[in-house]
Amino acid sequence: MHLPPIRQQGILIRRYKRFLADISLADGTELTVHCPNSGAMRGCSAPGSPVVISKSNNAKRRYAWTLEMVQENGVWIGVNTGLTNKLVHEALRNGVIAAFGPIQSIQPEVKVSDQSRLDFLLQTEGGPVYVEAKNCSLVEGGRVLFPDAVTTRGTRHLHELARLIDQETRAAVLFCVQRADGRCFAPARRIDPLYAATLAEVRRQxxxxxxxxxxxxxxEIRIVSSVRICPSRPEA
Known part of the structure; x- marks a missing residue:
């Protein structure tokens, strides 16, 4: 997936109010940009970090520029969570994500209860598969971690996935890692112990x-390969 054509690099001054960031450009100009990430952005929001921003062609937007990625220790990290489902959809369509076998159709944004929608319903040769996609931007101790802040919504999605499983229907949670480092994936037990425990529970189910x-x-940002799941560890 290619980023919007109008882009600039700059330096992060600060991220604040969850959805705003101030950026300094090479010529000294300072911009306030939209930060499309509701998480804590642990490890990818330090003042002084290099960033990439893109310009929207939507004239009605209050902030024309969007924070797309932040560099930490030489590693570019995708922080625009609005791209996550597009990246996953692209990888499913192109066969990069092959864990579900041949896919016949992909339906996005499927309502499964009065409170919840899940990201995808796949029709496969093996039957329907519900998929919820989550963006990962945090790496600690060589492991990719999710979430980076407590997520009651994420925990609810896990319960919904487990509820939908039957003899014909499968369900999956797929973590999209938007950075090149981190040897394996683990739930961030220290940050959200309930989410970590629920993930283990629904995996057993x-x-x-x-x-x-x-x-x-x-x-560009493009899904290229699977990441192994870390062995269980109490301090995860």
Missing amino acids: GVQVLAYRAVVNPD
């Missing part, structure tokens, strides 16, 4: 737990 890595650079 048959929910697939998958992680896939995207290459991230100032020109």
Whole structure:
């Protein structure tokens, strides 16, 4: 997936109010940009970090520029969570995500209860598969971690996935890792112990737990390969 054609690199001054960031450009100009990430952005929001921003062609937007990625220790990290489902959809369509077998159709944004929608319903040769995709931007101790903040919504999605499983229907949670480092994926037990415990519970009930890595650079973001799941560890 290529980023919007109008892009600039800059330096992060600060991220604040969850959805705003101030950026300094090379010529000294300072911009306030939209930060499309509701998480804590642990490890990818330090002042002074290099960033890439893109310009929207929507004239009605209050902030024309969007924060797309942040560099930490030389690694570009995709922080625009609005791209996650597009990246996963692209990888499913192109066969990069092959864990579900041949896919006949992909239906996005499927309502499964009064409170919840899940990201995808796949029709496969093996039957229907519900998939919820989550963006991962945090790496600690060589492991990719999710979430980076407590997520009651994410925990609810896990319960919904488990509820939908039957003899014909499968369900999966897929973690999209938008950075090149991190040797394996683990739930962030220290940050959200309930989410970590629920993930382990629904995995025992048959929910697939998958992680896939995207290459991230100032020109494009693209899912390329699977990431193994870390062995269980109490301090995760």
